[in-house]
Amino acid sequence: xxxxxxxxxxxxxxxxxxxxxxxxxxxxxxxxxxxxxxxxxxxxxxxxxxxxxxxxxxxxxxxxxxxxxxxxxxxxxxxxxxxxxxxxxxxxxxxxxxxxxxxxxxxxxxxxxxxxxxxx
Numbered sequence: 001x002x003x004x005x006x007x008x009x010x011x012x013x014x015x016x017x018x019x020x021x022x023x024x025x026x027x028x029x030x031x032x033x034x035x036x037x038x039x040x041x042x043x044x045x046x047x048x049x050x051x052x053x054x055x056x057x058x059x060x061x062x063x064x065x066x067x068x069x070x071x072x073x074x075x076x077x078x079x080x081x082x083x084x085x086x087x088x089x090x091x092x093x094x095x096x097x098x099x100x101x102x103x104x105x106x107x108x109x110x111x112x113x114x115x116x117x118x119x120x
Contacts, residue, residue, distance in 0.1 A: 003029045003102065004064035005095045010038040012096040018070020021052030027095045028062055031103075052076045059085065068098045068107065077110060 006023035008015040017023035028037040039062060041055055052072075056079040059067055067080055068088045080087055087110040092098035101107050 001031045001065045002063050003031065003066045003068060003099055004059045004062060005029065005067075005090075005098050006041075006069040007038075007095045009095075010040075012036050012094070012099075014095055016068075016070070016090060016092050016095050016098045018091070020067075020069040020072040020076050021055045023055070023069070026055075026059060026062065026064075028064065029099050049075065053079065056080055066102065068102055072110070081110075 004026045006017040006020055007025040007027045008017040008023070010025055012027060012029075014025070014027070023041050026039045026041055028039060039058065041058060052075055056076050059080065060083050064085060066086045066088060068090045070089060070091060072080070072087060077087060088102055088107040089110060090098040090101060090107050092101055098107070
């Protein structure tokens with residue numbers, strides 16, 4: 001399974017960035033190989049709405065099954081949810097700690113119920 005985490009740096013020890021659309025990087029952790037990949041989120045967008053949608057497209061293209069971020073707006077949640085990507089909130093200080101908390105079952109999931117409250 002691939003886990004995408006919003007990050008301010010290009011290594012697992014980097015600070016976890018709570019912003020989904022404006023995070024500098026997506027760190028991708030593969031649970032099958034225990035390996036990390038770094039993907040810049042350098043979409044040239046002045047509009048936050050467009051940045052969020054491009055970030056969501058990138059996560060989908062990377063094949064992530066899970067996204068860990070601090071905050072995701074309604075549009076990002078909708079796009080990711082509709083692509084069967086599970087969403088989790090984290091306030092962990094580093095990317096590595098966010099993944100560790102996820103693997104221990106310590107992160108709250110943004111569920112379908114949260115999705116329905118916004119879009120139904």
